[in-house]
Amino acid sequence: MLILGIESSCDETSVAVVENGRKVRANVISSSASHFAAMGGVVPEMAARTQLECVLSVLQGALQQAEVQLGDIDAIAVTAGPGLLGSLLVGTCTARVLGAVRKLPVIPLHHTLGHLYSAWLEQPSDPKFPYLCLSVSGGHTELWYCQSHLIRTLLGSTRDDAAGEAFDKGAKLLDLPYPGGPALAQLAEQNTAHDLHGFTRPLSGEQTLDFSFSGLKTALLYLLRDHPTYKTERQAWVAASFQAAICEHLVDRIALACSAHPEICEIHLVGGVSANRTLRTKISEVAHSQHKTVRYPVQSDFCTDNAAMIASAGFFNKDSQIETFATFASGSLAEQGRQNS
Ligand code: KG4
Ligand code: ZN
Numbered sequence: 001m002l003i004l005g006i007e008s009s010c011d012e013t014s015v016a017v018v019e020n021g022r023k024v025r026a027n028v029i030s031s032s033a034s035h036f037a038a039m040g041g042v043v044p045e046m047a048a049r050t051q052l053e054c055v056l057s058v059l060q061g062a063l064q065q066a067e068v069q070l071g072d073i074d075a076i077a078v079t080a081g082p083g084l085l086g087s088l089l090v091g092t093c094t095a096r097v098l099g100a101v102r103k104l105p106v107i108p109l110h111h112t113l114g115h116l117y118s119a120w121l122e123q124p125s126d127p128k129f130p131y132l133c134l135s136v137s138g139g140h141t142e143l144w145y146c147q148s149h150l151i152r153t154l155l156g157s158t159r160d161d162a163a164g165e166a167f168d169k170g171a172k173l174l175d176l177p178y179p180g181g182p183a184l185a186q187l188a189e190q191n192t193a194h195d196l197h198g199f200t201r202p203l204s205g206e207q208t209l210d211f212s213f214s215g216l217k218t219a220l221l222y223l224l225r226d227h228p229t230y231k232t233e234r235q236a237w238v239a240a241s242f243q244a245a246i247c248e249h250l251v252d253r254i255a256l257a258c259s260a261h262p263e264i265c266e267i268h269l270v271g272g273v274s275a276n277r278t279l280r281t282k283i284s285e286v287a288h289s290q291h292k293t294v295r296y297p298v299q300s301d302f303c304t305d306n307a308a309m310i311a312s313a314g315f316f317n318k319d320s321q322i323e324t325f326a327t328f329a330s331g332s333l334a335e336q337g338r339q340n341s
Contacts (some may be wrong), residue, residue, distance in 0.1 A: 004062075004073045004098070005311025006055075008091035008245035009083025009111050010138075011042045013051045015059045016307035017073070021315030024121055026065035027308040029301060030054045037178050048086030055094050062307075070102050077314025080108035082139070105313040110333040111305075112140055116152075118297040119268040127295060128265040132257055134250060134283070137271035137304075138164035138179070141211045141250075142255060142333075144280035145264070147291050149316040154333070155257055156209030163246055163273045166213035170220050170242045174235060185276050191240035197223065199245035199250065209253050209260075216245050247279045251286055257292045266293040275303040 002025070005016040016027040021291065032050045036042050063069060078095035081088060092108070099106035115135045120127060132155075133144040141158040164181055171180020176187065199219050202212040220242050224231055230238050254267060267287045273279060274296050287294035297303045 001074045001315060002066075002068065002072055003107075003284050003311040003314050004070075005077045005307035005309070005314060006059075006076065006078040006091045006095050007111075007114065007305055007307040007310045008087050009052050009054065009079045009081070010087060010303045010305060011036060011047045011050075013054050013058050013090070014305065015055075015062040016217045016309035016311050017062055017068060018121070018308050018311035018315065021117070021312045022122065022126075024122055024308045025068065026062040027301065028058050028061040028065060028307055030058050033179060040172075041177050042084070044084045044086055047084060048090055049112055051090040058117040059094070070098070070212045071100070073104060075105045075107060075314060077107040077109055077310050077318075079111045079114060079310055081110065083111060105318070107318050109310055109313050109317070112142065112307040113317065114313045115270045116144060116146070116268075117316065118274075118302045118306070118309040120316070121302050121308055122298045123295065128270065128293070130172055130261070131266035131268055132254065132261065132264050133268040133270060134254060134274075135271045136163040136250065136269070136273035136279075138162060138168060138181075139269075141210050141213075143211075143253060145257075145261060146268075147259060150320050156211065156253060158211040158213065159275050160212055160214035161217065163211070163250060164215060164271070165278075166217055166246055167243075167273065169217045170239075170246075173217075173220055173224055174231060174239060175197045181273060182275070184243060185278070187236050188243040188278070191236040193237050193240075196244050197238065197241035199241065202243070202249050204252070204326055207256070209257055211249065211253060213246065213249070216242070216249075243276070243278055247276070247282050250279060251282045254283060255286050255290075258286065258292065264292065266295060268295045270297060270303070272304045275300050 003018050007014045014029040017025040076095045076099050078091050092326045095106050130147045135142045143156045145153045145155050168183035171184040176183040211280045284294050
């Protein structure tokens with residue numbers, strides 16, 4: 001089964017063709033991130049206008065790369081929410097028009113559900129249920145217990161900032177360019193000092209699987225205020241310390257969830273922050289110590305927003321996505337799971 005995926009929830013426009021939920025025949029991504037770098041963030045109206053201009057050429061590019069025509073496609077999966085309204089409209093309108101003209105089913109999907117499937121793309125073997133999935137991006141931080149394709153439970157989520165947002169805000173405090181996560185990670189890799197600054201671990205005394213990052217951001221703000229020279233003279237050390245604190249908090253929760261659910265076979269790490277090498281190393285250590293398989297998206301462009309993950313989620317969830325677009329764009333993925341069941 002060939003599914004055409006469309007993703008346009010933020011500043012990317014992406015179209016993919018995925019076979020049976022796993023094999024990526026094409027995954028074309030047009031990003032305006034470099035354009036927004038100079039502005040320090042995404043301007044929603046400008047993002048939507050750029051997406052409107054490029055969506056058809058991205059679609060054409062994906063069909064060409066996959067060596068298929070629209071007539072070969074069996075269904076269209078599209079991100080229906082959450083995201084920037086104008087940006088989402090570009091993707092959903094494109095999907096609906098293609099669906100109406102070619103008489104194809106259109107599957108509206110929650111963006112987070114797409115991320116959960118990025119660790120199913122091009123894997124050497126199929127993941128085994130039940131597994132834990134930590135989804136960390138600029139907009140959300142969620143820990144899922146995945147029992148089957150249709151049954152999943154949200155074990156914990158962030159109480160304030162998302163992990164990617166913490167990276168981005170930390171990067172801003174260090175005067176690094178947008179998007180801050182990759183820039184901060186790159187800087188942290190230049191650190192040569194062994195002793196890192198010890199940021200207080202968030203929620204360390206609590207037996208919760210929730211996350212919290214806003215305290216870390218404030219601690220970094222105060223550290224730089226109290227030691228103004230750190231920003232220039234010890235920038236890599238500060239970046240490495242801040243990155244370590246974020247990663248340790250995420251890994252703490254994974255370790256706690258593994259103890260609570262010893263039956264899980266695998267740990268998946270997905271979302272934009274899953275590209276972070278330090279986080280991968282730390283999560284692998286926990287997974288191996290607990291004899292679990294660890295999986296990440298196999299390519300870096302499957303970590304950040306892309307349409308291949310949306311096509312994959314569409315394939316595996318096509319029978320359960322019964323909401324209309326109007327109800328789908330609002331509410332969390334967990335709420336939608338409850339409505340479905
Ligand atoms: O999944 P994604 O592309 O978009 C959302 O759904 O939000 O994630 C983007 C986030 C940004 O906050 C970005 O700074 C972060 O992922 N990110 C990283 C790295 N690459 C991307 N954070 C830390 N280390 C990285 N290597
Ligand atoms: Zn995303």
